[in-house]
Every structure is written in C-alpha cells, then in structure tokens.
Amino acid sequence: MAKKTTHSIAERDARTQHKIVxxxxxxxxxxxxxxxxxxxxPTRTKSNTLWNRKKGILEMGDGxxxxxxxxxxxxxxxxxxxxxASTIKDLIEARKTSSLRGVFYKAKHTVAGTKENTFDTQDESDPILEDLEVALGALREELHVFAENRGSMVGNITIVDKGDEIDCRRMGSGGYALPSIVEPDVIQFKKCEAKFILHVEKGTVWNRFNEDRFWEKHNCILTHGAGQPPRGCRRLLQRLNQELGLPIICVLDSDPWGHYIYSVIKQGSISLAFESTRLAIPEAKFLGIRAKDFRQCGLDDAVKIDLTENDIKRAREIAAYPWFEGHKGWQKEIQAMLTNGFKMEVESLITKDISYVTEVYVPERLKAKDWLD
Amino acid sequence: MDAVSETTAKRRKGATAEELATRQRDISVSEFFAKNRHLLGFDNPRKALLTAVKEAVDNSLDACEEASIVPEIAVIIEDLQPERPASAKSSRYRLTVIDNGPGIVRKQVENIFGRLLYGSKFHRLKMSRGQQGIGISAAGMYGLITTGRPMVIHTKPKAGGPAHHIELAMNTKTNRAEVTTDDEVKDFPPARLAGLSSGTKALSAEGGFLSTEAFRTGTSVSIELEGRYQRGRGSVDEFLELTAIANPHARITFVPPSRESSEDDEGSILAGAEASAATRATATTETGGVVIYPRGVHELPPETREIQPHPKGIELGILLQMLKDYEATEKGSLFKFLQERFCRVSSATAAQMCKAAGATSRTRAGDIEAPQAEKLFQFFQEVRLPPPPTDCLAPIGVRQLLAGLLKGVRAEFYAASSRSAEVYRGRPFQIEAAIAFGGDLPADDPARVIRFANRVPLLFQQSACSSFKAVLETGWKNYNLQQPRGSLPAGPIVIMLHMASVWVPFTSESKEAIADYDEIRKEMKLALMECGRKLGTYLNKRAKMRREGERRDVFERYIGEIAKAVSAITGEDAKRLYDALHAQAKRKTAVADQQLDEDGRVVRGQEDPDDDGVIIVPEAMTGGPVDEAMSGPQSEAPGRRPATRAPGERPARAKPAASSPPAKALPRAKHASPKAASPKRASKPASKPSGKPAPAAPPKVPPPRPAPRRTFPDGPTLF
Structure with a gap:
C-alpha cells in the first residue's frame, strides 16, 4: 500500500512537472x-462562478x-x-514542499538593476499561486505548496497522518491541529465511532465544547476552522462527510460573516470555485445561532451587537446569492436578523450559564432537528 | 482751524508778493534732476551703476544701428578703491562704454554729454532705445555729483582720422557743459583698457578685445561714479545678459570689477543666485573674468523710417502748436500742412479736413483760429483713416527672439510669436512674446518675466508694468501650467515680452515700466496666448511620451526576470529569450511612439502649419549640446527638416525626419557658429563641448524621460 502511494505520487509529480514545462x-x-x-x-471572480443547482455547489465557469x-x-x-512557476518546478524536482510564505520568500528579490521587488507582500504572492493552480489545473498540494495549520479536531475517531496513528479521543485540551494538506495519501481514516460532526466557528467556542467533553457525551467529532475555515479544514470535513457519511452540523455566529462561513462550507467559495467538488458539503446544516434565539433563549440585552451599515449591505448580498435566494428558511433568517437590527455571537449564550451552549442549547436543537440546511 | 492758531497766523508778519517775487526764478532741468535723481534711476549706488551702464549701452546700440554698423560694444567697470574695507557698501568705479558706432562730430560733444533734454530722438517718431535725451548726460551728472570727476569722452568720427579726447563737467545751473580738456589723440580705443587684467590682455592678444579693426570709428565714454557692484537681480550682469537676448546682432564684452561690493543680507545673495541660474547664458563665455556675449545673428534689424504723427494720436494743444510752428517755418496752406505734417492723410482726406474746419484748401495754416482748429480736431476723431504705417518699427523677429533666448536661457522648449503692428493713441506699436520652458530652469518657482521695450531690458517696477499684468491675466492653466489665482504661472518657465514702438509710454523718466494701455495689454495677451498654445501642445505631447516611456521602462524591467524564469523551466537559452523579448519591447513601444507622432501632428495641424516659432532641445534635459540644435540645420540636407535628436539616442525613439518631427530646429539662419564668435568659449564649465558627444557617453535620454533611468544596452547586463 505504502509503495503504491509513493509510486502514484511520483506519477502525479511528473504530471505536474510536465504541465509547468x-x-x-x-x-x-x-x-x-x-x-x-x-x-x-481562468478567472476566479463572481462573474465566472456558476451555481450548480443540481449538485448544490459553486463551479468555475469557462471564462x-x-x-x-x-x-x-x-x-x-x-x-x-x-x-x-519556476519556484514550483524546483520544489517538485527537489521533492520538497514549501509554505505559501516560503514560496513568497523564494521568489522575492529585487528586480535586477532597479529598486523594485518582484513581490512586496505575501498578499501579492498567494493569489498568483492560486492563478497557477487554475492555469495548470493542478491543486495546491500537487504544486508542493501548503498553508499553515489552522483549525482543530477532537472526537471519536482514529486517523493515520503520514503513517502516524492519531487517536483524536486523546488530544488533551488543544486537539489535533488540522494540516493544510489532508489528501488520502497523507491522511487515512482508521476507526470512527462518531455519528456526526459538530463544526464551530472558532477556537474559544471549540474549547468550551471540548472542556465539557461534548463529543464524548454525544458521540461526535468536534472541529473548528478559526473563522473562515481554510482549505485543509474544509477538505477534511468534506472527506469525513463523503467517505464516512457523517453529517456536518455548524454552530456559527448570527451575523453575515457566520452566514457566509456556512455558505462556503456548504457550496464552496468564489475564489476556489475550481475546487468545489473537493471542498463543498451541500449537506451541511446550520444549527445556530439563530436570530430568533434572543427571544427564545431569553438572552440579556447586553449580548446585542448593532449591525453596522456594512453588515446590512453584506446581509443583503448574501440573501441575494442564488443558493439562498430561493431558500425560504434562509430568507426568513436573514430578514429576522435585519429586523432585529443586531447580531449575536455564540459566546452570548454564556450569559445564561457557562455551559448552557453545550448542555442545553445544542442538545435541544439537535434533538428537535431545528436547523437550516 | 481753531481760534488760537488763526490769531497767531494773523499776527505773524507775512511776506509780501514783491518779496516773494524776488525768490521766484527759473529752475534748470539739470538742477531739478540733480535733486530728483531717483526719477532717472539713480536711487541708490547699485541702481545708479546699472542705470549708467544702461544709458551708455542704449546710446551705443542706437548709434550703431542708425549708422548701419553691426554693434560691437565693450563695457568696462574698474574698481577705483580696491583696497576699501570689506564692509564698504559702495565704492568708486570708473565705467567705460566703448562702441564701434559712427562717432560724434566735435561740436556736438558738449551738447550730447553735457546737457539734459538734448537729443535727436525726442522730436521724431521713430523707434529707438533712447527717447528723451536725458540718459547719458544724467549719468555724467550723477558721476560729477558723487565724485567730482568730469566725464571723459573719446570719439572718432572718421576711420582714418584722429580721435577727440574731451573731458567735460556739467554746470547744473546753466544746463551747459564746461570743457576742461580738449585735444586730439591717436589712441582709440584707449590702449590702457586692454591691459586692465589678465583676461583683457589675453583677449586683446588674439584680437578679441577692443581691436582697432573692429573699432574703426566709435565713441568711448568714461564716467567715475559712486556705485555698488553686486550680481543678481537688477544687476549690470543681468542687464547685459538680457540686452544680449534682445539684441542678438550685437557682440558685447563685459569686464566686471575685480570684486563685488559687500552684501546687504543673505536674502539678496540667494535671489541673485536664482536669477543667474535662470538665465545662465549658455553661449556666453568667460575668459579671465571677461564675459563675452557673442553675436547670434549677423544682420542688423531692419532700418526704421521716421514717421509723421497720426491725426488720431495727437491732442488739441499739440495741433495748435503744430499749426503755429508750421506758420513760423513754412507759411504754407492748411491743405499742405495736413499732408506734410501728418501721416496717412491723402489729398482727398486733406480736402475733407479743410472743409470740416470751415476753410478752403488754400487757407493759410496760420489763419486757422482756435475754434476752427477745434473743429478740425473733432473731425480727426470722426474720420476713417488707415492706421499709421508700420515700417517705423523694427521688431526683434521670431527667429532672432528664439536665437536670443536659446543663447541666454538653457531650456528644453522655446516658442516665440510676433504680432502684427497695432496702434495706441495714434502711435504704432508691435508686441512680441517668447517663452522658454523646462531644462535647467527652476521647476517650482513662479515664472520669470523678462520685459523689453524697444530692445531695452526693463529690470525694475515689474508689477507696475503692462507686460507683467498681461502675463497675470493670461490663463496659463489652459496650457497645462499651474497658476495660483491672480499670480504668475509656476513652473520652469521664462516669459519674455517685447514692445516695439515709436514712442513707448513709460510710467516714469527712468523708463522702468510700460504704462497700462488697454490696446497694448490686449496685444501682449494675444502674443502670450500664441506662445502658450504652442507650449500646451508640446506639454501634452510630452506627457504622452512620458507615459510611453514609462510603459517601456516597465516592460524592460521585467523581461530579464521572465527570461531567467522561463529558461530555468525549459532549459532554453536565457540570453536568446531576453534578446527576443527585448526586441519585442522595443517594437511594442516604437509602435506607440509612431502613433504619438501622428497624434502630435494632428494637433499641430489645427494650428498654423507653417509656424516656425518653436524650438525643442531634447538634449537640454541632460545638458546635451544646445549648440547642435543651433548649428544642426546647417549640416542637414536642404529641404529636410533637421532632427534635433542627439546622435546617441535610441533609434526606437527616432522620428523620421521627413514626417514633420515635433522638434523644429532654428530656421536656417545666418548666425555664426558660437565657436567662431568666441574662440575661448571652452574655458567656462557651463559652455559645452562643441563636438559630438563621445560614443562611450551614457545614452542620451529622450526629452520626456525622467532622468536618471536605467537603459538597456544591446547586451543584457543580467547574465
């Protein structure tokens, strides 16, 4: 098995190399x-992004x-x-991988005879790499480039990462850090009892659930993506969903940003539309926080955060996305938030009780299947 | 008035009319001006020195031109107190101005130099520098007042004959000269002057200074006076520089004193430094302290004709006086008077006028009474008459203006325009304007305005001058220049205005500013607008070319990197790739240049296609040889427009010389190569090598390029 993987990697590298040449x-x-x-x-803009209603994902157009x-x-x-392109060819030849930042530094120098740099910031460099991905039709890992680890996972599952067995039940308080490349040749799933995945927005909330051993009580996997989940996190969720059939339940903030994170997890993003088939999870569900929760949970006025003008604008944009446009539940949800005039973070539930979210809120909603999808 | 002072006034014994009458007497003009010397420009020692130079030089130029001699003038200022303490604000100087003019006959010397308001120029309507007959005698008078020394005159009216040597002092009471020395000498030009300094010795050794061949006839005036010599704005140097610009046909040699007077304050030093930077004379040379302003053109200005006054330009009192004068001298008829004493009066018009005055054509002019004269005067205002003739004017001319500016100001773009003659108060005048832009001129300062009247630079009272107002009122923003509200335009620009007229209306006797007549200001603005349009067109084009240049720079910057990267991936030869890319970049921007040319031509096409009033000196940006732009045309094939591009410039920028290049060189002129005019020119750092630049020199940057920039020689430097 291991030998075969190496072989396929060599083949894949040769293929990528050829494309660059x-x-x-x-x-x-x-x-x-x-x-x-x-x-x-290929352009990575909204105008060149198509909504595949049948598959429920965003796809890149031909533009x-x-x-x-x-x-x-x-x-x-x-x-x-x-x-x-030249840097990546070198990486592949040397059979090494580099971080996005590493690639940036490798190519950053002063243009001969001038004071101008080839790249000034990494923000200039990263989109060029994405351009190369789409131009070559090769994924980031095929280009031997990876991003920083971001996001964590704990739960009733054992995985193998580069041959090391990792028991996600025994990860202490920090959890298993999600690498940026989680393809089957790197990570294999070994043993999984969990019945679903609870994905929360950020580390603080995740810590609450982990400390309360939520995953143990409810037999699930607990993940977070440190805000907008990076590709590694999304790909792992997608694989767990596809390969192990685990449903994904999201607990995100009740604000346009939270809604957008859900949208990306579910349908894919515009700039990475070319990877949607590997990243999007059309089945993902949005459990909370919901606009109605302020009243339903009897929250204090102090948790309200006023919507800014920008928030309102963003909420309207999201409501107009084709994949939300015809969705009555989501139209109602966004409208309810706009009518409220405020947003709420997951942490706002702490005002009820420190473990209200893990002991009452999520279990109740799960039981009632009260979610949006 | 209060009661107390009223009673005191009554009680005091007043002078009777008779007593007063004993004290009432004539005031001599000389006395008047001796007291009011500021009216003549002798306000302070520095200005006095300048005014003295100015009056002498003006007279010299006028005299040469009237005698059809191409002027050769030497101005020598000797410091007579070189040992004075460093703090002394002024010193005693001996100013000597020598010309190669026709000289002066012996009996006129006293009148010309020893009397105020005596001259040949006041009573006639003819264009000349001097007008009033005050200048040089006033300078002599000032010298006499401040040093007690008489004026020394050498004049040689006959080429083979001796020179008169006269020393005279003016008696201000009588307004007459008192001659102290009067003899004949052979020594002209005075040999003493050639030995003043190492510079004069060196120059005269090669015949470039006061040679007897150049000064076959002529006049030398020496005045000792209290003065202050200091360079900068309003200095003798500036005056001579500007005079050289407006009189490109004159060769002027200047021997400044050995040291400058101590400065007033720091501010004036700075101002002076700026001024000299703005007008650094490129073709000017200096040998051992002697400054030579070479001749730019070899032909004299066209000879001007004296004209009679125009009926519309006189006042009633003048008319009455003219009638009286006519009766006294001619005793002729009114009909004849009108035809002889006025211009543009035909026999038919004269008959009409006689009728209007209620007289016949045979009525004697002397019989015309005041009421009749008034009717006649009224009729002058109503009758339709052609404007006065304009052959009394000698404008500098577009070509000479450009030659003068090119010689005096180191810029990148020159434009000139000459209006046709117009009339104010019945007097013909003509306005010319020129501008120099870019090059070495200070980029952020307000524009410098240089003003001339009848080829004489005006250095003071700028804001009172009509020409200055015309510059302010012109909308320079239309021509892509910045102009704060109500101010001069800002930018690297020198604006020159010249008024030529048979009578320039000065605001005062010191002739420092032109009075603000609407007709004059309007013409000035029109001339400026003509120049401005040319500049605007050029700046538009330059902006476009700069954009193109930047475009090319960007491409050239990246292709080295691209060639390397592609070579690293494919193994293709990097140099080969680089060369191919470089060729493409060149072609790419060459195409752009071509389009630019065509655009430029379209813009030009809307204007007068034959206007030659523009010179563009691309080399000015990098300090390349201006001389080539001047002498270039002579080496070009006839009929072909000369390209002003430097030889080292990239061919991609080359404009086909046949297809209307934007750069028009000086129209083929008879002007001398500056080298011939001044053999010693290479000794000053500002003067440029006369030969072509060595091929090893860094490639010339085309005009619109911001320097310094990287250039790509044929072989890449990257590998």
Missing part, C-alpha cells in the same frame, strides 16, 4: 517566434483572462507567475 515552453515559443507572450488564466506581458496592467503579474 508545457506552460513555459508555450511562452518560449511565442517569444522566439515574435508573438506577444501571454498567459491565459479566462489573458495576461499579456506587454500590458502595463499585467506585466508585473506575468513576471510573478513565471517566477512562481
């Missing part, structure tokens, strides 16, 4: 034949943007793309 050869050919060199890169060298707007990006 082909890309560069195209440029080389254009250059030497006197044609204007240009890259063609591509030309990135000619001899255009002021794209000249620098053209150079940056070629620099990253």
């Amino acid at each position: 082909e890309l560069a050869k195209d440029i080389s050919k254009m250059t030497l034949s006197g044609r204007e060199p240009q890259l063609s890169i 591509t943007a030309d990135r000619p060298l001899f255009d002021l707007k794209t000249a620098k990006q053209f150079m940056q793309t070629m620099l990253h």
Whole structure:
C-alpha cells in the first residue's frame, strides 16, 4: 500500500512537472517566434462562478483572462507567475514542499538593476499561486505548496497522518491541529465511532465544547476552522462527510460573516470555485445561532451587537446569492436578523450559564432537528 | 482751524508778493534732476551703476544701428578703491562704454554729454532705445555729483582720422557743459583698457578685445561714479545678459570689477543666485573674468523710417502748436500742412479736413483760429483713416527672439510669436512674446518675466508694468501650467515680452515700466496666448511620451526576470529569450511612439502649419549640446527638416525626419557658429563641448524621460 502511494505520487509529480514545462515552453515559443507572450488564466471572480443547482455547489465557469506581458496592467503579474512557476518546478524536482510564505520568500528579490521587488507582500504572492493552480489545473498540494495549520479536531475517531496513528479521543485540551494538506495519501481514516460532526466557528467556542467533553457525551467529532475555515479544514470535513457519511452540523455566529462561513462550507467559495467538488458539503446544516434565539433563549440585552451599515449591505448580498435566494428558511433568517437590527455571537449564550451552549442549547436543537440546511 | 492758531497766523508778519517775487526764478532741468535723481534711476549706488551702464549701452546700440554698423560694444567697470574695507557698501568705479558706432562730430560733444533734454530722438517718431535725451548726460551728472570727476569722452568720427579726447563737467545751473580738456589723440580705443587684467590682455592678444579693426570709428565714454557692484537681480550682469537676448546682432564684452561690493543680507545673495541660474547664458563665455556675449545673428534689424504723427494720436494743444510752428517755418496752406505734417492723410482726406474746419484748401495754416482748429480736431476723431504705417518699427523677429533666448536661457522648449503692428493713441506699436520652458530652469518657482521695450531690458517696477499684468491675466492653466489665482504661472518657465514702438509710454523718466494701455495689454495677451498654445501642445505631447516611456521602462524591467524564469523551466537559452523579448519591447513601444507622432501632428495641424516659432532641445534635459540644435540645420540636407535628436539616442525613439518631427530646429539662419564668435568659449564649465558627444557617453535620454533611468544596452547586463 505504502509503495503504491509513493509510486502514484511520483506519477502525479511528473504530471505536474510536465504541465509547468508545457506552460513555459508555450511562452518560449511565442517569444522566439515574435508573438506577444501571454498567459491565459481562468478567472476566479463572481462573474465566472456558476451555481450548480443540481449538485448544490459553486463551479468555475469557462471564462479566462489573458495576461499579456506587454500590458502595463499585467506585466508585473506575468513576471510573478513565471517566477512562481519556476519556484514550483524546483520544489517538485527537489521533492520538497514549501509554505505559501516560503514560496513568497523564494521568489522575492529585487528586480535586477532597479529598486523594485518582484513581490512586496505575501498578499501579492498567494493569489498568483492560486492563478497557477487554475492555469495548470493542478491543486495546491500537487504544486508542493501548503498553508499553515489552522483549525482543530477532537472526537471519536482514529486517523493515520503520514503513517502516524492519531487517536483524536486523546488530544488533551488543544486537539489535533488540522494540516493544510489532508489528501488520502497523507491522511487515512482508521476507526470512527462518531455519528456526526459538530463544526464551530472558532477556537474559544471549540474549547468550551471540548472542556465539557461534548463529543464524548454525544458521540461526535468536534472541529473548528478559526473563522473562515481554510482549505485543509474544509477538505477534511468534506472527506469525513463523503467517505464516512457523517453529517456536518455548524454552530456559527448570527451575523453575515457566520452566514457566509456556512455558505462556503456548504457550496464552496468564489475564489476556489475550481475546487468545489473537493471542498463543498451541500449537506451541511446550520444549527445556530439563530436570530430568533434572543427571544427564545431569553438572552440579556447586553449580548446585542448593532449591525453596522456594512453588515446590512453584506446581509443583503448574501440573501441575494442564488443558493439562498430561493431558500425560504434562509430568507426568513436573514430578514429576522435585519429586523432585529443586531447580531449575536455564540459566546452570548454564556450569559445564561457557562455551559448552557453545550448542555442545553445544542442538545435541544439537535434533538428537535431545528436547523437550516 | 481753531481760534488760537488763526490769531497767531494773523499776527505773524507775512511776506509780501514783491518779496516773494524776488525768490521766484527759473529752475534748470539739470538742477531739478540733480535733486530728483531717483526719477532717472539713480536711487541708490547699485541702481545708479546699472542705470549708467544702461544709458551708455542704449546710446551705443542706437548709434550703431542708425549708422548701419553691426554693434560691437565693450563695457568696462574698474574698481577705483580696491583696497576699501570689506564692509564698504559702495565704492568708486570708473565705467567705460566703448562702441564701434559712427562717432560724434566735435561740436556736438558738449551738447550730447553735457546737457539734459538734448537729443535727436525726442522730436521724431521713430523707434529707438533712447527717447528723451536725458540718459547719458544724467549719468555724467550723477558721476560729477558723487565724485567730482568730469566725464571723459573719446570719439572718432572718421576711420582714418584722429580721435577727440574731451573731458567735460556739467554746470547744473546753466544746463551747459564746461570743457576742461580738449585735444586730439591717436589712441582709440584707449590702449590702457586692454591691459586692465589678465583676461583683457589675453583677449586683446588674439584680437578679441577692443581691436582697432573692429573699432574703426566709435565713441568711448568714461564716467567715475559712486556705485555698488553686486550680481543678481537688477544687476549690470543681468542687464547685459538680457540686452544680449534682445539684441542678438550685437557682440558685447563685459569686464566686471575685480570684486563685488559687500552684501546687504543673505536674502539678496540667494535671489541673485536664482536669477543667474535662470538665465545662465549658455553661449556666453568667460575668459579671465571677461564675459563675452557673442553675436547670434549677423544682420542688423531692419532700418526704421521716421514717421509723421497720426491725426488720431495727437491732442488739441499739440495741433495748435503744430499749426503755429508750421506758420513760423513754412507759411504754407492748411491743405499742405495736413499732408506734410501728418501721416496717412491723402489729398482727398486733406480736402475733407479743410472743409470740416470751415476753410478752403488754400487757407493759410496760420489763419486757422482756435475754434476752427477745434473743429478740425473733432473731425480727426470722426474720420476713417488707415492706421499709421508700420515700417517705423523694427521688431526683434521670431527667429532672432528664439536665437536670443536659446543663447541666454538653457531650456528644453522655446516658442516665440510676433504680432502684427497695432496702434495706441495714434502711435504704432508691435508686441512680441517668447517663452522658454523646462531644462535647467527652476521647476517650482513662479515664472520669470523678462520685459523689453524697444530692445531695452526693463529690470525694475515689474508689477507696475503692462507686460507683467498681461502675463497675470493670461490663463496659463489652459496650457497645462499651474497658476495660483491672480499670480504668475509656476513652473520652469521664462516669459519674455517685447514692445516695439515709436514712442513707448513709460510710467516714469527712468523708463522702468510700460504704462497700462488697454490696446497694448490686449496685444501682449494675444502674443502670450500664441506662445502658450504652442507650449500646451508640446506639454501634452510630452506627457504622452512620458507615459510611453514609462510603459517601456516597465516592460524592460521585467523581461530579464521572465527570461531567467522561463529558461530555468525549459532549459532554453536565457540570453536568446531576453534578446527576443527585448526586441519585442522595443517594437511594442516604437509602435506607440509612431502613433504619438501622428497624434502630435494632428494637433499641430489645427494650428498654423507653417509656424516656425518653436524650438525643442531634447538634449537640454541632460545638458546635451544646445549648440547642435543651433548649428544642426546647417549640416542637414536642404529641404529636410533637421532632427534635433542627439546622435546617441535610441533609434526606437527616432522620428523620421521627413514626417514633420515635433522638434523644429532654428530656421536656417545666418548666425555664426558660437565657436567662431568666441574662440575661448571652452574655458567656462557651463559652455559645452562643441563636438559630438563621445560614443562611450551614457545614452542620451529622450526629452520626456525622467532622468536618471536605467537603459538597456544591446547586451543584457543580467547574465
């Protein structure tokens, strides 16, 4: 089994390598034949994102943007793309992986004869890597690039990570840190008793659930994604859902940001629409916090956080997403929040009791199947 | 008035009319101006020195031109108290101005130099620098008052003959000269002057200073006076620089005193430094302290004709006086008077006028009574007459203006325009304007306005001058310049205005500002607008070219990196890739340049397609040879427009010389190569090598490029 994996990795690397060389050869050919060199890169914008109603996920359209060298707007990006392509080829050849930041540093230098840097910040570098992913049709891990670990997991499951067996029942207070690459060749699921996954928005809430051993009492897996969950976290959830058939239940804030996190987990994001098939979990459910909870749980006025103008604008945008547009429950939910005029964080339930959320709120809602999906 | 003072006034014994009458007497003009010397420009020692130089130089230029001699003038200022303490604000100087003019006949010397309000220029309507007959005698009078020393005149009216040597002092009481020395000498120009300093010795050794060949006839005036020599704004240096700009046909040599007077304060030093930077004379040379303003053109200004007054330009009192004068000298008919003493009066018009005055064509002019004269005057105002003739004016001319500016101001863009003659108060005048932009001019300062009247620079009372007001009232924002409300435009620009007229209306006797007549100001604004449009077109084009230049820079910056990266992936030769990309970048922006040219031409096409009033000196940005822009046309094939591009410039920027390049070089002129005019020119750092730049020199940056920038030689430097 291990040997086969190595073999397939070698094959995969060869494939990626080939793609990069082909890309560069195209440029080389254009250059030497006197044609204007240009890259063609699928666009990662809302206008090039399609909503696949049947599958319930976002998909990337066919739209591509030309990135000619001899255009002021794209000249620098053209150079940056070629620099990253070269860096990645080196990584693959050396059979090493690098963090996003590492790649940024590898390609960052002063342009010969000037005071200008090839890259000024990592914010410039990361989107170029995503461009390369879509241009080459290769995923980030295939490019030997990874992001920082983000998010944690505990629960009734044992996994194997690069051959190390990890018992997620014995992770203490910190949990298993979710790596950015969780593909089957890295992580395999070994033994799982859990019946569902409870995904919470951030570490503080996750700590509450973990301290109260919620996962033990309710036989589940407990995860968080430190806000907007990164690709590693989403991919792992998706695999647990697909491969082990575990439902995903989300406990997020009652605000546009929380709604958007749910939307990304469920349908995928615009900028990573090309990966939706690997990341989106159309079955994911939104348990709370709900706009109605202020009254239903009898919360104190102190927990209210006024909606800002920006929040209101964002909420309307989200309500207009095609995947929410025809969803009566969600239209009602967002409308209720707007009518309330305030948002609430999961932590607001602490005003009832420190463990109200783990002992009353979530169990009751689970039992009543009171959620949005 | 209160009661007390009233009674005191009554009680005091007042002077009787008779007593008063004993004290009433004539005031001589000389006395008046000796007391009121500020009216003539002798307010303070520094200005006095300048005014003396100005009056002498004006006279010299006028004299040369009237005698059709191409002027050669030397201005020498000797410091007579070189040992004075460093703190002394002023010193005693001997100013000597020598010209190669026609000289002065012996009997006129006293009148010309020893009397105020004596001259040839006041009574006629002809364009000349001097007008009033005050200048040089006033300078002599000032010298006499401050040093007690007489004026020394050498004048040689005949090429083969001797020179008169006269020393005279003015008696201010009588307004007459008192001659103290009068003899004939052979020594002209005075040999003593050639030996003043190492610089004068060196120059005269090669015949470049006061040579007897150049000064076959001429006049030398020496005045000892209390003065202050200090460079900067309003200095002798500035005056001569500007005079050289407005008189490109004159060669002026200046021997400044050995040291400057001590400064008043720090501020004036700075102001002075700026001024000299703005007008640093590029073609000017200096040898051992002697400054030479070479000749820019070799032809004299066209000769001007004297004209009679225009009926619409006189006042009633003048008319009456003219009638009286005519009766006294000619005793002719009114009909004849009108035709002879006025311009633009045909026999038909004269007959009409006689009729209007209630006289016949045979009525004697002397018989016209005041009421009739008044009717006649009324009729002058109503009748339609052609404007006065304009051949009495000698404008500098667009070509000479450009030559003068090019010589005096180191800029990147020059434009000039010459309006056609107009009339104010029946007197013809003509306005010319020129601007110099960019190059070495200070970028953020307000514009510098240089004003001229009949080719004489006006250095004081700028804000009272009509030309200054015209600059303020022109909307420079329309031409892409900044202009704070109600102020001068800001930017690297020198604005020059010249008024040529048979009578320039000065605001005072010191001739420092032009009076603000609407007709004059309107013409000035129109001339400025013409120049402004040319500048605006150029700036638009330059902005476009700069954008293109930046575009190319961006491409060139990245292709090295791209070539390396692609080579690292594919194994293709990096240099080969680089060369291919570089060629593409060049082609890419070359195409853009071409379009730019066409655009530029479209814009130009809307204007007068034949206007030649523009010079663009691309090299000015990098200090390249301006001389080439001037001498370039001579080496070009005839009929082909000269390209002003430097030889080292990149071909991608090259504009086909045949297809209307934006840069128009000086129209083919007879002007001398500055090198020939001043053999010693290389000794000053500001002067430029006359040869082509060495090929090893860094490539020339095209005009709109911000320097410094990286350039790509043919071989990449990256590998």
